[in-house]
Amino acid sequence: MSTLKTKTFIFQPKLWWLAVPFASVFLAYFVVPLGLTIIVSFWDYTEYSIIPDFIFSNYSYIFEGCFSFEKGLCLTFKTYLSTFFFCFFTWAITLLLGFCVAYFLVFYVNSIPLQITLFLICTIPFWTSNVIRMVAWIPLLGRNGLVNDLLLSMGIVREPVEWLLYSNFSVILALVHLYTLFMIVPIFNSMLRIDKGVIEAAYDAGANQIQVITNVIIPLCKPGIIIGSIFVITVVMGDFLTIGIMGGQQLASVGKIINTEMNYLQLPGAAANSVILLVITILVIIMMTKLIDIRKEL
Amino acid sequence: MNSKGFSTISRRKLLKLGAGTTAATFTALYAPSVISSDPITLRYLGTAVSMGDEVQKKLFEDTGLKVKFIAVTTDEVTKRVLTQPNSFDLVDTEYFSLPKLVPSGNILGMDTKRIKEWDNVTSIFTKGVTPSGKKVGLQGTAPSKVMYLEGSTGKSFAKDVTQYATLVPTIYNADTLGIRPDLIGRPINSWAELLNPEFKGKAATLNIPSIGIMDAAMVVEAMGEYTYPDKGNMTKAEIDLTMKIFTEAKKSGQFRAFWTDFNESVNLMASGEVVIQSMWSPAITAVKSQGKACIYQPLKEGYRAWAAGFALPKTTKGKTADAVYDFVNWYLSGWVGAYLNRQGYYSAVLPTAKKYMSEDEWGFWMEGKAAKDDILSPTGAKLASAGEKRDGGSYEDRMGGVACWNATMDENKYMVRKWNEMVAS
Numbered sequence: 001m002s003t004l005k006t007k008t009f010i011f012q013p014k015l016w017w018l019a020v021p022f023a024s025v026f027l028a029y030f031v032v033p034l035g036l037t038i039i040v041s042f043w044d045y046t047e048y049s050i051i052p053d054f055i056f057s058n059y060s061y062i063f064e065g066c067f068s069f070e071k072g073l074c075l076t077f078k079t080y081l082s083t084f085f086f087c088f089f090t091w092a093i094t095l096l097l098g099f100c101v102a103y104f105l106v107f108y109v110n111s112i113p114l115q116i117t118l119f120l121i122c123t124i125p126f127w128t129s130n131v132i133r134m135v136a137w138i139p140l141l142g143r144n145g146l147v148n149d150l151l152l153s154m155g156i157v158r159e160p161v162e163w164l165l166y167s168n169f170s171v172i173l174a175l176v177h178l179y180t181l182f183m184i185v186p187i188f189n190s191m192l193r194i195d196k197g198v199i200e201a202a203y204d205a206g207a208n209q210i211q212v213i214t215n216v217i218i219p220l221c222k223p224g225i226i227i228g229s230i231f232v233i234t235v236v237m238g239d240f241l242t243i244g245i246m247g248g249q250q251l252a253s254v255g256k257i258i259n260t261e262m263n264y265l266q267l268p269g270a271a272a273n274s275v276i277l278l279v280i281t282i283l284v285i286i287m288m289t290k291l292i293d294i295r296k297e298l
Numbered sequence: 299m300n301s302k303g304f305s306t307i308s309r310r311k312l313l314k315l316g317a318g319t320t321a322a323t324f325t326a327l328y329a330p331s332v333i334s335s336d337p338i339t340l341r342y343l344g345t346a347v348s349m350g351d352e353v354q355k356k357l358f359e360d361t362g363l364k365v366k367f368i369a370v371t372t373d374e375v376t377k378r379v380l381t382q383p384n385s386f387d388l389v390d391t392e393y394f395s396l397p398k399l400v401p402s403g404n405i406l407g408m409d410t411k412r413i414k415e416w417d418n419v420t421s422i423f424t425k426g427v428t429p430s431g432k433k434v435g436l437q438g439t440a441p442s443k444v445m446y447l448e449g450s451t452g453k454s455f456a457k458d459v460t461q462y463a464t465l466v467p468t469i470y471n472a473d474t475l476g477i478r479p480d481l482i483g484r485p486i487n488s489w490a491e492l493l494n495p496e497f498k499g500k501a502a503t504l505n506i507p508s509i510g511i512m513d514a515a516m517v518v519e520a521m522g523e524y525t526y527p528d529k530g531n532m533t534k535a536e537i538d539l540t541m542k543i544f545t546e547a548k549k550s551g552q553f554r555a556f557w558t559d560f561n562e563s564v565n566l567m568a569s570g571e572v573v574i575q576s577m578w579s580p581a582i583t584a585v586k587s588q589g590k591a592c593i594y595q596p597l598k599e600g601y602r603a604w605a606a607g608f609a610l611p612k613t614t615k616g617k618t619a620d621a622v623y624d625f626v627n628w629y630l631s632g633w634v635g636a637y638l639n640r641q642g643y644y645s646a647v648l649p650t651a652k653k654y655m656s657e658d659e660w661g662f663w664m665e666g667k668a669a670k671d672d673i674l675s676p677t678g679a680k681l682a683s684a685g686e687k688r689d690g691g692s693y694e695d696r697m698g699g700v701a702c703w704n705a706t707m708d709e710n711k712y713m714v715r716k717w718n719e720m721v722a723s
Binding site for chain 2 (some may be wrong): 082143
């Protein structure tokens, strides 16, 4: 059925007009800028100008010293390592939280209006800007912040806890806070579509709750999990604002390096870094889609 | 056209109006296109420090000029000048950006003969000495080294005085470390204190490489690790050395945070997360206004100075260019100077600004005297009580104590990379 539809679409050029609005937006705001970025990444530059050229030095500069390990890891590898670190923990925690929240909403809340209300409540934090949501943590976690005040007054600690703010902990906390919803939504959506009969059948066949989750629900939620994971991972890979603010600007991120290069007008260098970031992000996504064929599952 | 009506109106008007405004009436009557068009609005590209609402209001009252202010960050100003020189009529930028801007040919030299107060511009800019003749440190991109162009369209700096200035100076200051005296509890007198283990986890510096590296160099020199021939133009080996010392400090947990935004530095200091850090003078004022003790601490090794000024992009011509010169002349005529001085900055033409300040204000801000009465900011907030003195003292003491200027180095690309490595370590 679906192949038949595709064919008729292709053989009816008139229908192609339907694709024009989105295709042109896609072309103007994605394909062309991306093409330009790739082109500029091969250009030469000085302090005050960029010069059309075809050189690889922007790329070789990024990987300078990366393949001789005498001096330890090079800047690029270190930065990606730190970015992967944030990516992994944010992904793992948002996945766990997102799955649990969605599971609760779908299987434990039986009335649909209540389900929708609770779901909307999850989105409330998104009514404010993400910078505000992030900055709000600072007075809470600081040396003289509320959490430390509480810990001190309860006598749990004697000195204020320093690692609460401007640390890996605070960065991951803020990222999880910002992006858990990106996990909840697609997983929630996948779970809603699971036929309740299948679950009942599993129970009837003698499965316990854990077995139902691992053998029935998780496999059927895979598309939602993968889509949520793609959202979270791509966003965290390019993030520099959260890592900057919550990390006290002391933690490396690829986005921050690109940002600094842009500020110093090293545009071809920034373009080359962006291309590499893009390639790596795409590789990660390809790896994930290898685990599951999203198109088939949708 | 009704020529009869025209002449009656003009005659009647001419009788009423004074000689000064006649010309304007004349143009208005005989050039209808001017009547219909708005008064000239200058597109002014700059950073947020230099142009408040009060300034725009006063400008319109005095000259009839309007300004559309495009406020961006220092780096963004440079980017705009290089990539979109036709998007503004006038730019306010820092001297250390000039080695990037001038070779592009996107800015014109300003004709100093058209600047009324040019001869009164402080000698720090023109000669590199304070008004009383004290030599100012010239390491880095000191304004006196990049003050002139060979011609109005020159792409390189002139060695001698010429008729064309790269920037007409507007605002400048001497920067140092800010401290929380209440949380430190002992005198601080050296840049070396920034890396003193006593302040482990309570120090901060800025994550703007071109400025951060200068503060770092001041610290390294103060620690006695190395004496730079020119802090503002380091060799690769010197950059390595400087960054090595800072990387070690960072790894050992010396810094609570780095900041990129002015407000971040205020929050770090006001909340007590940080007790000593690189800071800018209005940030000190902001911390004080929250009721927290904060000192812009003078240090024995001297200050790191910066300066900004006006430039004309090559695309500004004719009437708009004339209006720009009118605007610049108005800016230097004193009212704005007083406005800047009251915020703790310095104005380029001191004698005109003095006329707009009270004796007490002048004594406090410029001469290092104790205030006789409360000292107020332009917005009316109290900055100091009677009896207090300005941190660092007089203009002569502060500007005379300048050790280096914000700079663009020859090895800028390498420096930015090494800085990023330090942040990543």
